Amino acid sequence: MTAELPEPQAKPTSVTNQFESTLNVWSGGTTHAGVWECGPGEFTADRSADTEVCHILTGSGTVVGEDGTSADIGPGSLLVLPRGWRGTWRITETVRKTYVIVGSP
Template sequence: QRETTRTLWQSPDGLVEVGVWECDPGHFTATREGYDEVCQVLTGSATVRTEGGEDVELRPGATLAMPAGWRGTWQVHETLRKVYVVRTHGTGA
């Protein structure tokens, strides 16, 4: 399984990043520790199962929000490309 990430912009303080992420088909577990992420699928498809057991089907145009502490598994069916915005929690956040 191959992943690539390209950062398109980062705030001067380094706490906000916008980029494009692409992943080949496969299965993996993910966590969002210390940062929030909102993403929108550009191409491909996947099923994301949250730690609570909810399945989210991702297709082009779908938007997914993953707050800090989010945990889940991804099953990428077709090579997935998404644009994302990540907000890292700074000290004291």
């Protein structure tokens, strides 16, 4: 997917000083969709209030839930982080993904 992303910004939940860029392409109520990119490193994620469905376009890494369940991700991976999920992303090669986030009504 070709998308011109904004200038990368420091990722607030990064434990390794990563930068990320997000382009929101659609919003409606508590749902929004877009394109996101983040460089190598590690960050925490919290989906306590919403569900995220993402499709990995480029890059690689591993996503690890607090319960220890892990998934290796790469181009073509479809990842669902259900409401209540919390864990860590470990990116080994810059990841670009499309996402849909569905919030609580």
